[in-house]
Amino acid sequence: MKSKSAKGNWSMTTRKLPSPAVLLLSFFFFLVVAGFFASSRLSDQRPRRLESINEGREYSLLNPGETGDDSVTSIPFQVLSWRPRAVYFPNFATPEQCQSVIEMAEPRLRPSTLALRPGDTEESIKGIRTSSGVFLSAEEDKTGILDVIEGKIARATMLPRNHGEAFNILRYEVGQLYKSHYDAFSPAEYGPQKSQRVASFLLYLSNVEGGGETMFPFENGFNMDASYDFQDCMGLKVKPRKGDGLLFYSLFPNATIDPTSLHGSCPVIKGVKWVATKWIRDQEQDD
Numbered sequence: 001m002k003s004k005s006a007k008g009n010w011s012m013t014t015r016k017l018p019s020p021a022v023l024l025l026s027f028f029f030f031l032v033v034a035g036f037f038a039s040s041r042l043s044d045q046r047p048r049r050l051e052s053i054n055e056g057r058e059y060s061l062l063n064p065g066e067t068g069d070d071s072v073t074s075i076p077f078q079v080l081s082w083r084p085r086a087v088y089f090p091n092f093a094t095p096e097q098c099q100s101v102i103e104m105a106e107p108r109l110r111p112s113t114l115a116l117r118p119g120d121t122e123e124s125i126k127g128i129r130t131s132s133g134v135f136l137s138a139e140e141d142k143t144g145i146l147d148v149i150e151g152k153i154a155r156a157t158m159l160p161r162n163h164g165e166a167f168n169i170l171r172y173e174v175g176q177l178y179k180s181h182y183d184a185f186s187p188a189e190y191g192p193q194k195s196q197r198v199a200s201f202l203l204y205l206s207n208v209e210g211g212g213e214t215m216f217p218f219e220n221g222f223n224m225d226a227s228y229d230f231q232d233c234m235g236l237k238v239k240p241r242k243g244d245g246l247l248f249y250s251l252f253p254n255a256t257i258d259p260t261s262l263h264g265s266c267p268v269i270k271g272v273k274w275v276a277t278k279w280i281r282d283q284e285q286d287d
């Protein structure tokens with residue numbers, strides 16, 4: 001029985017052996033499947049295409065580097081001037097973000113100060129900058145709003161956020177102003193500088209009913225003769241609008257000071273002007 005059964009089983013097995021044609025087909029099938037897996041592993045090493053949907057549009061993206069973004073950022077802007085390089089960003093921040101920053105700053109306001117040049121005295125600089133202000137860093141803002149705004153400024157300028165000074169939150173009441181000045185420090189006037197301000201980003205936190213424009217009196221080389229009085233409100237004037245941003249560069253690409261970046265704040269005529277200024281430098285900042 002045993003041998004019969006074994007014989008019987010043997011004969012069943014031999015009947016089920018695949019034909020050489022089936023074996024060949026199976027071999028080719030194996031090659032195709034193995035080839036497919038090998039090629040998909042190789043293609044994994046090439047940049048993967050990512051999808052990002054922004055404002056209803058679909059974008060096909062590249063694989064970002066370690067420090068990059070895996071989505072598209074859309075920050076609408078208008079070039080206001082090439083001399084100086086000035087860019088306007090409508091609706092950069094929400095009204096709620098602006099209001100929170102004002103509430104954070106208001107209890108801590110002090111009269112605004114100025115960097116002194118050799119020979120300047122409190123008396124000689126009186127009246128140049130009459131606003132109140134406070135420095136606030138993104139780290140000390142527990143709401144995270146300044147952090148979000150700072151990140152957006154870094155994307156808009158492509159200047160790393162650790163090059164920015166803390167936000168200077170300013171309030172101008174009726175009659176208050178900032179006479180025309182440069183944000184960069186000319187070594188001829190201020191002495192040797194360890195680092196220099198490259199650009200300034202102003203985020204307007206309030207609407208202003210009258211006056212309070214940020215002015216660039218030398219825009220496109222106008223008014224640059226000696227007759228300009230530094231408190232004359234003229235040239236390119238940017239009206240503050242709550243949530244809007246203004247970026248301008250104080251330095252040319254070759255790192256020298258752009259003389260047309262002279263700017264100031266016209267006196268407020270009606271209402272209150274609130275603005276958050278971020279100065280961005282050529283060196284990393286510690287604060």
Ligand SMILES: O=C(O)CCC(=O)C(=O)O
Nearest residue numbers: 178213214264265275277
């Ligand atoms: O308040 C403004 O519009 C200008 C502010 C300004 O010039 C500055 O903070 O350097």
